[in-house]
């Protein structure tokens with residue numbers, strides 16, 4: 119069993135070889151950059167050369183903490199720096215399309231944050247421009263690199279649980295929405311900003327569903343304007359059924375974040391450690407019960423990496439590997455357009471009260 123697990127964990131390894139390093143500039147110096155992007159790159163040994171933010175104090179402070187030598191007063195100035203080869207964007211979604219298009223115009227490769235955009239039209243426009251330029255553009259859907267999820271994906275690929283019939287993710291969280299002032303006024307919130315990670319992962323496992331149905335609600339007294347509780351269901355032509363349920367106003371003090379995959383020959387179950395006490399988090403857990411391997415009952419897989427910061431090594435590493443001609447981006451913009459389409463189909467279902475065919 120340990121030998122079999124070593125094959126799984128080798129596939130989850132997160133490193134950025136020095137040969138893949140490029141000159142990186144970051145646009146945005148907010149919570150996710152200082153809490154996840156920059157700690158991840160430091161851990162991986164990837165230097166960052168420049169940073170900017172409309173709040174210059176934030177850019178300055180991030181530069182001092184993470185040893186970044188060039189601090190620009192605007193994104194325009196950073197993009198005009200001919201040395202910069204890759205631009206890492208992490209600003210609120212409404213701001214991202216203009217910056218991404220300007221980065222492509224300046225000839226830079228890009229790692230964009232999720233959500234790629236708030237509209238399908240903007241996503242399609244950015245993907246078309248990326249294709250025209252031939253530059254490499256990834257989207258930071260780093261749950262695809264979180265070890266619990268990535269190891270489960272590999273187990274499914276290897277056929278350990280046979281033909282998959284069902285997938286579910288359920289989270290009950292006391293989300294600190296006050297950390298994101300731009301999120302408080304968003305009319306579309308939970309699916310677009312948080313559960314997009316789960317919806318993207320469902321697509322990573324199974325591709326495009328044939329039909330989705332979603333409902334959404336709020337809790338009296340909640341701070342954000344948008345929805346904070348959603349339940350989304352998916353039906354696939356293959357017969358796979360998937361469920362994503364998220365509640366962000368949990369007053370019970372018992373945060374949970376669980377996922378489960380069932381198949382004809384076994385099951386996989388796990389937890390997303392980060393969400394038990396965000397942003398500090400803990401390791402994921404992952405267990406498998408398989409008639410194929412076979413296991414004798416449920417067997418724990420030893421997760422040693424975290425969603426924050428480790429998985430952020432994966433998204434940047436995969437863009438840099440693609441630029442070096444040594445791999446494909448795991449979450450390229452061409453694929454992420456379909457995550458944005460799916461998100462909009464879910465909102466259409468919420469707004470019409472009907473299932474939506476894709």
Ligand SMILES: NC(=O)c1ccc[n+]([C@@H]2O[C@H](COP(=O)([O-])OP(=O)(O)OC[C@H]3O[C@@H](n4cnc5c(N)ncnc54)[C@H](O)[C@@H]3O)[C@@H](O)[C@H]2O)c1
Nearest residue numbers: 146147148149150151171172173208209210211213231232
């Ligand atoms: N991948 C993930 O797991 C994850 C987690 C948290 C946030 N995010 C995403 O990252 C983005 C940023 O989130 P955050 O938590 O850092 O928010 P934040 O509010 O802490 O930081 C956003 C920063 O962007 C800056 N900014 C805004 N517009 C700008 C512009 N035009 N040019 C330069 N800087 C600009 C702001 O001044 C601020 O410092 C959001 O889109 C969010 O959805 C992703």
